[in-house]
Amino acid sequence: MSTNLLEVKQLxxxxxxxxxxxxxxMHIKQGELVALIGANGAGKTTTLKTLAGMIKPTEGSIxxxxxxxxxxxxxxxxxxxxxxxxEGRGIFSRLTVEENLLMGGYRSxxxxxxxxxxxxxxxxxxxxxxxxxxxxxxxxxGEQQMVAIGRAMVSRPKLLLLDxxxxxxxxxxxxxxxxxxxxxxxxxVTMLLVEQNAKLALQTCQRGYVxxxxxxxxxxxxxxxxxxxxxxxxxxxx
Amino acid sequence: METFIQQIxxxxxxxxxxxxxxxxxxxxxxxxxxxxxxxxxxxxxxxxVTITCINLVSSIAPGLPGSxxxxxxxxxxxxxxxxxxxxxxxxxxxxxxKAPRLTPLITAIGVSITLQQVAMLIWGRSPRSFxxxxxxDAPHKLFNLxxxxxxxxxxxxxxxxxxxxGLLIMVEKTKLGRAMRATSQNPEVAGLMxxxxxxxxxxxxxxxxxxxxVAGALYAANYSxxxxxxxxxxxxxxxxxxxxxxxxxxxxxxxxxxALGLIESVGAGYIGPLTNxxxxxxYQDIFAFAVLIxxxxxxxxxxxxxxxxERA
Numbered sequence: 001m002s003t004n005l006l007e008v009k010q011l012x013x014x015x016x017x018x019x020x021x022x023x024x025x026m027h028i029k030q031g032e033l034v035a036l037i038g039a040n041g042a043g044k045t046t047t048l049k050t051l052a053g054m055i056k057p058t059e060g061s062i063x064x065x066x067x068x069x070x071x072x073x074x075x076x077x078x079x080x081x082x083x084x085x086x087e088g089r090g091i092f093s094r095l096t097v098e099e100n101l102l103m104g105g106y107r108s109x110x111x112x113x114x115x116x117x118x119x120x121x122x123x124x125x126x127x128x129x130x131x132x133x134x135x136x137x138x139x140x141x142g143e144q145q146m147v148a149i150g151r152a153m154v155s156r157p158k159l160l161l162l163d164x165x166x167x168x169x170x171x172x173x174x175x176x177x178x179x180x181x182x183x184x185x186x187x188x189v190t191m192l193l194v195e196q197n198a199k200l201a202l203q204t205c206q207r208g209y210v211x212x213x214x215x216x217x218x219x220x221x222x223x224x225x226x227x228x229x230x231x232x233x234x235x236x237x238x
Numbered sequence: 239m240e241t242f243i244q245q246i247x248x249x250x251x252x253x254x255x256x257x258x259x260x261x262x263x264x265x266x267x268x269x270x271x272x273x274x275x276x277x278x279x280x281x282x283x284x285x286x287v288t289i290t291c292i293n294l295v296s297s298i299a300p301g302l303p304g305s306x307x308x309x310x311x312x313x314x315x316x317x318x319x320x321x322x323x324x325x326x327x328x329x330x331x332x333x334x335x336k337a338p339r340l341t342p343l344i345t346a347i348g349v350s351i352t353l354q355q356v357a358m359l360i361w362g363r364s365p366r367s368f369x370x371x372x373x374x375d376a377p378h379k380l381f382n383l384x385x386x387x388x389x390x391x392x393x394x395x396x397x398x399x400x401x402x403x404g405l406l407i408m409v410e411k412t413k414l415g416r417a418m419r420a421t422s423q424n425p426e427v428a429g430l431m432x433x434x435x436x437x438x439x440x441x442x443x444x445x446x447x448x449x450x451x452v453a454g455a456l457y458a459a460n461y462s463x464x465x466x467x468x469x470x471x472x473x474x475x476x477x478x479x480x481x482x483x484x485x486x487x488x489x490x491x492x493x494x495x496x497a498l499g500l501i502e503s504v505g506a507g508y509i510g511p512l513t514n515x516x517x518x519x520x521y522q523d524i525f526a527f528a529v530l531i532x533x534x535x536x537x538x539x540x541x542x543x544x545x546x547x548e549r550a
Contacts, residue, residue: 074429
């Protein structure tokens, strides 16, 4: 099991009296693309936020890259190569596009590398280059998602957690975003993808977990999940 | 006409000090959505420490030039208020970070009263006079008119402009400034980016207190005195200035401070003639609070309040 980049054991998360995550096990190997699907309120976002350090778990362990993450403050996660593209994008709306991207490199002191990374983001999303001086809050939803993903790329993640990257976006933009996600993955970045659009997620990833009211009920290869009758009925709309 | 120009000059002097203090309110509000009512007391302590230190320096090394002695006073007052601001946040506000909004607000009032009492224990209840280190400070005639401005007043305006420009450049152009802005907009995500939110919050208090100390020292120099009570009124006025400009907005605090100084000064200059002598210039305070009420009623977001909305 030493090749697991992330290993989650009996993770429980509760806040405000709600048990959102009720003891889940999960692992992700180096270089893998894993989907986490499930209905609204199943606990997917809470799981992702906990993995990213934004919420502290009530029980269980999260071992990432050999380190027990429970003891590490959230602002040290990014240095270890763990990045989250949060639900609703979480861009800094009154910072410019470029300033948002610069925030991705906050913990690096290598200005040359940061600027090179930002240029690379501009290469992938020429729209952002055109608007680099514009306040991010004035961009369209799709462009904001590009900022959020670009910002995560500038932090050079080893494990990228993506929360609903397709949410609220036009199909053509979703396609573009997923193209970029596949491209980032092809460079060896490990990913955990939370998606409402289960079909798209499973077509993109190699493995998947199905989450239902705080528990993982099915874990299988993406192919098997796509042909799983129960999954088809519940999440694939077939 | 000359009265008017004179009131403008006085208003700019007052307004510069309001602006420096308003920045402290607005920076903290921008990051914590907390109105730090203890900030006026930090300003007062800045003023009192400056006076004490100037007396000390003058007695150790008499005959030094006034500007040098004043600088020495500032160099003492600034670090002390920085530590004070840092400690206030650490001790009084941080444990309440997740408490309902009203709790830290009440705490702020408590801190304010505590600081005032401590200041009274240290410096007594009666005013301390600001030593005459600048000699006579005879007023200059401005534009050959019957309008006067003193060296201290010139110093206040110049120093305030330099500090405000420095702060705005720091916030707009540096990495620390960017992190401060990011934290004020979305602290959770700023944390994900690797920003230590607690450090940024501490920095905000420290910077605001430093500006407050300078404002306090200038205030004492301008009025030739200071006492343990000055923090309340000057804090309230600067808070009004911050609300007028749009609380949370740095440029707004500067604009609101200057505007409030001008309104007050021009108002005080004309209230006598306008009411046939019924109300004198000592009623100048009503202008500040009339402005506060009008802003809260008609434009609660202030002159430069938030305009860019977050799009879903």
